[in-house]
Amino acid sequence: MKIVTQARQRVTQPELPVASPLDRRRGRSALSPKRPSEDRAGLADVFPYYAGFAYDWARALLGSLDISDEAVVLDPWNGSGTTTLAAQHEGFRAVGIDRNPVANIVARLRVDAHQADPAPLAATSVPMGREVAPDDPLCAWFTPASVGRIREWAEHLSRMPSSQSGLPYVALFRTIRSLTSSFEGSNPTWVKRAKSSDDLVTVSAAEFDARLMEQQEFIASRIIASNEVPSSPVQIATALSSALPVPNGSVDVVLTSPPYLTRIDYAVAYTRELAVLGHDIAKDRTLRAALMGTTLIRSDADSSLRIGETASTLIKDVTSHSSKASSGYYRKQVLQYLRDLTAGLDEVTRVTKDGALFHLVVQDSYYKDIPVKLADICAEECVLRGWSLVDRDPYVVKRTLTSVNTAARNYKKSDVSETVISLRRG
Ligand SMILES: C[S@@+](CC[C@H](N)C(=O)[O-])C[C@H]1O[C@@H](n2cnc3c(N)ncnc32)[C@H](O)[C@@H]1O
Structure with a gap:
């Protein structure tokens, strides 16, 4: 991968507001990572996407980091490109990877907005x-x-x-x-x-x-024209988080939100846009099976997995749950999810420099009445891969994506939290 080196140039656009800086005394952002229901910042409203965190928050976070102007910021689950846009406008070089080509078109539009032709294509x-x-x-x-x-x-x-x-x-x-x-x-x-x-x-x-x-x-x-044009290079690629097209030890900061264990099937959610791109997910299941959190079970789902205690406990709890298919289908789904998540964390570890920073936004959820402590699982799996925990900030989330599933509402649950996990490599 060729990355052009140039001095950091921070860009302010009227349409892409700069958020207040992190409140260092309290050690957390004054902003919540959660996207407001009507989020216009960073062109977030041009296409609905399950973003994981807000543009203002991402920008405030990146802007507060004490890192070199030459730093490379990576998002291995880049989605609609909140990280790549925030990094570009903070003057950092950015790399965004996602396996969903629909997401990458949206991410590309957001970083290229300043050079888009505003005249409609006739x-x-x-x-x-x-x-x-x-x-x-x-x-x-x-x-x-x-x-x-x-x-x-x-x-x-x-x-x-x-x-x-x-x-x-x-x-x-x-x-x-x-x-x-x-x-x-x-x-x-x-x-x-x-x-x-x-x-x-x-x-x-x-x-x-x-x-x-x-x-x-x-x-x-x-897309409001601005005299200031972001010049930091951004690379956006369609690839798997388990096989990042990024060289070893080349990344300074990772800011990301992986799919949660909430049974969102990203290929089904974007099935119409994928059809525009010529993908028929009903006939060719490759893409759907490759996306983390998919409800399709791959043939490798059940093979052995090296994971920490919290993830192992979740598998045991799901397997022994009395409800139908817990020991069969759902156990495999959790195993497959954890396999994909840990493969992504292995790759993040491979491509980052010693001393790199890793900010991960994850949401806990429930399987029936079993809490899925995704923040604990991610923190533990990262520590097992040589990362040190710097901070953990939980934000309570009232309306979760699990709550849109009516069957899941039959089990009583308390609010879940969305957590920002901050780690340093080494
Ligand atoms: C929570 S979303 C990230 C949203 C992002 N922060 C944004 O600004 O839109 C998770 C993303 O992971 C992607 N994804 C799922 N499985 C993947 C895989 N195996 N490799 C790469 N990306 C994957 C999905 O397509 C989705 O866009």
Whole structure:
């Protein structure tokens, strides 16, 4: 990986506000890492994503660190790119990795916003008349006649440079979402598909183009031009956290939030956007199986795993729970999750420098009535890999993603906490 070296230049944009600095006396941020329900900072509102933490908080944290101007900041579960954007605007070099290509398009748009062309891409530049493949993944929600125009746009954008395609791609995602909102149930992470042809959405090419123009204009309106342009290089790559395309000992700071053990299946949550990119997760399960927290069980799920005491206790508790499938399916799911999490932590350890800082935001949850102490598990697994615990800051979370699962509500639970774990290597 080639990283360009240049002096740190901190950038302030009116649309990307700088948060108050960390309150060092209390040893924690005056801000909560939790994203407010309406978060506009750092263009967080241009596309809904399960972000893990707020842009203002990430920026305040990175800005408060006593690190070199040449520092490299990594997020191995970068999602929509809150870390890479905050690092770029604090003048650090940034590397963001995520296995979900949809997330990477959003992350790229956010860091390239200052160079995006605000003029909407005209419908006339996207030729019409394409034949639709009968197995096009978009046929899960749209009539074949409607899919044609969407596919023409998607193919056109796939040929554009990524620094320019972000805005129209995210506008395309937003248009598809608004047309298919009836397929979202009470659990927003589980997107349904049409059960019969009567459920399919019909949209004419002209109406689709008009809606897409509106979405492009909305995003452009959110990107306010600034005289100050961030110049720090940002690399965003589609890869696994268990095989980071990053050299050994090259990273100074890791700021991240991995998927939690709350059964969010990221591929299902973004199944419509993945379909735009040509992925049919119903036919090819590779991507879905690769994403941490997936409800699909891989064949390696049950093989032996080296983990600490807290993680081992969780496996024992889940296995011995009296409810159906606890000793079978759910035990395997927890094992698979812990395998992916620890493989990611192994990689973070490999790519960081001695003395590197690691800030991890995680949320505890419940399996039935068993507390899933993810913060304890992460802290323990990091210490086992040579990291020293510097600080732990819990923030109470009232509404958890587990609570959107109605079956999970049958068990009484107290509020869970979201914890910021801070560690130093060595
Ligand atoms: C909690 S989200 C991170 C959100 C991020 N902080 C943001 O600003 O949007 C976790 C991310 O991990 C990604 N992920 C899940 N499994 C992965 C894997 N095996 N390798 C790399 N990324 C993965 C998901 O696609 C998701 O984007």
